[in-house]
Amino acid sequence: MQDKKLPLLLSFFLMGWGAAFSSPVLAQAKPQTLAKPKALEWAPKAVASITAKDLKKHLYYLADDKMEGRLTGTPGQIRAAEYFADHFRSLGLKPMGDLIRGKRHSFYQGYPVTLEKVHPKTGVYLGGKALSRHGYWSLPKPKGKLLRKVQGKLVFVGKGMRSDFQGVDLDGKIAVLYMHQKQVKGGVMKAFSEGFRLLASVRGRAKLSAQAGARGAIILTNKMSTAFLSATNMMGFFPGKPKVSRRGWGGRGMRMFGNRGGSKIPVVVLGGKEAQGVAQLLGLKVDELDSLDREGLGSLVGEESKKQVTIRYARMKEEAKALNVCAYLPGRDPKLKKEALIFSCHMDHLGMAADGSVFNGADDNGSGSSTVLEIAEAFARLPKEQRPRRSVIFLAVSGEELGLWGSEWYSEHPTWPLKKIVADINMDMLGRSTDKVPSNAIAVTPTWRMGAYSTLGRMAAEFGEVLGLEMRNGDRFYRRSDHYNFAKKGIPVVFFCDDEHPDYHMPSDTPDKIEYDKLARVARLAFLIGYRTADQIEPPRVLGSGDGWFPKKD
Numbered sequence: 001m002q003d004k005k006l007p008l009l010l011s012f013f014l015m016g017w018g019a020a021f022s023s024p025v026l027a028q029a030k031p032q033t034l035a036k037p038k039a040l041e042w043a044p045k046a047v048a049s050i051t052a053k054d055l056k057k058h059l060y061y062l063a064d065d066k067m068e069g070r071l072t073g074t075p076g077q078i079r080a081a082e083y084f085a086d087h088f089r090s091l092g093l094k095p096m097g098d099l100i101r102g103k104r105h106s107f108y109q110g111y112p113v114t115l116e117k118v119h120p121k122t123g124v125y126l127g128g129k130a131l132s133r134h135g136y137w138s139l140p141k142p143k144g145k146l147l148r149k150v151q152g153k154l155v156f157v158g159k160g161m162r163s164d165f166q167g168v169d170l171d172g173k174i175a176v177l178y179m180h181q182k183q184v185k186g187g188v189m190k191a192f193s194e195g196f197r198l199l200a201s202v203r204g205r206a207k208l209s210a211q212a213g214a215r216g217a218i219i220l221t222n223k224m225s226t227a228f229l230s231a232t233n234m235m236g237f238f239p240g241k242p243k244v245s246r247r248g249w250g251g252r253g254m255r256m257f258g259n260r261g262g263s264k265i266p267v268v269v270l271g272g273k274e275a276q277g278v279a280q281l282l283g284l285k286v287d288e289l290d291s292l293d294r295e296g297l298g299s300l301v302g303e304e305s306k307k308q309v310t311i312r313y314a315r316m317k318e319e320a321k322a323l324n325v326c327a328y329l330p331g332r333d334p335k336l337k338k339e340a341l342i343f344s345c346h347m348d349h350l351g352m353a354a355d356g357s358v359f360n361g362a363d364d365n366g367s368g369s370s371t372v373l374e375i376a377e378a379f380a381r382l383p384k385e386q387r388p389r390r391s392v393i394f395l396a397v398s399g400e401e402l403g404l405w406g407s408e409w410y411s412e413h414p415t416w417p418l419k420k421i422v423a424d425i426n427m428d429m430l431g432r433s434t435d436k437v438p439s440n441a442i443a444v445t446p447t448w449r450m451g452a453y454s455t456l457g458r459m460a461a462e463f464g465e466v467l468g469l470e471m472r473n474g475d476r477f478y479r480r481s482d483h484y485n486f487a488k489k490g491i492p493v494v495f496f497c498d499d500e501h502p503d504y505h506m507p508s509d510t511p512d513k514i515e516y517d518k519l520a521r522v523a524r525l526a527f528l529i530g531y532r533t534a535d536q537i538e539p540p541r542v543l544g545s546g547d548g549w550f551p552k553k554d
């Protein structure tokens, strides 16, 4: 089972944003160049209310450690949803989430998920004192919610090679092993295969420890590598990080993988101070273990602690609701206000890492989230007579990182008639720069190369030139964020994003690294496209490939 899943997981990791599917079919055709851009004299003054300062305020709130990485269905993500709802309410926007008792709408739209959690008291204890709570856990299959425990003296078994177990009495004891984790350089692919190699190694050592009669195993590492943190983030669940799955609405989309079946005995991988605390009980130091070769480590095999250590653990399942947030500004035209344009973003991210650090997701997607908050404010500030003819919906979804769940749920359970939704402008990762997508540029999709290319993409190129923002080809990201669920329903879409940078899906994606001026320019561009599209009588339409701009470096 797992082997089959691996290529899918690999492609998921490489592609990142949500669902991994085949690459988009690019229809090649001879592009046309656009006429020289005109000044945007029609732009309403309210666009000036979108500022780098306000974006920064929103983004620092959403990407704070207190939000615990905004994993779908967890308290951190619910707090993010509340932030959106409070903001929309304060702007006087109308709620457009689920119907409450069939009458009025809430700001929230909920969908069912199941959370599989590690019991909060799971940990390694000395007497009553917790030596460690974090770490990557592999636990026996659940047998109810009751906290279970194993107890015994610690015995060091070196690297935990097969030969290390020979002649060591582990019966009724807890095996302690050492594992070196090196930081791998050379790209995401290398890091990912290294992460999986480490996980396989953890599993192998757990099995050997169980066979040798150990009641539990503790694997110490020098420092958890980013490769290990990435792999365990995909595969594991640990204190503070549940495994989330869809409850009762099909298996489409990507699921997070738990440690299937788990191991026969409780196993934990510890790094940093927590590893140090356990090593001390054996009279060892993690730094020193790291400098020893195999022989050196071998000479320490059999060292035993004087004190008994307890491992407490349990796996629990919980039914929960994950939240989207939806609000709208009514259009000014009596007829056209029945049609609506959507601004969407995902507010969720990856939660906590195995070493206790937080996936802050500042760029992914604190950046897109703050632009939608600011764009909503700009629309709300328009004088009534300046409001666009059509209505404008602001939709913040969850579940994106798990496979575009929130937008899939919305597109299957729309709170606005789907036929009357004229466009989706989606914002996901907008505040960073790379060689491919530098500070003065943003990636956009679908471009003129694709059949789904629309008037929205053409406006992006046209207005971008006036705003000093170059468009780069983002077609490789076409199926990787929430707009894709609207595109599948035949709705014209445009998606803005930056590029995969070294902090992508890492705890190092923090708000201090965001380029707020760039973010403000992208937000203003999106506002203008949305304003123009919602206001002009002619609805947005798909142009097909070939009809569009042809910038030099896109």
Ligand SMILES: [Zn+2]
Residues within 6 Å of the ligand: 016, 017, 018, 364, 401, 505
């Ligand atoms: Zn992401």
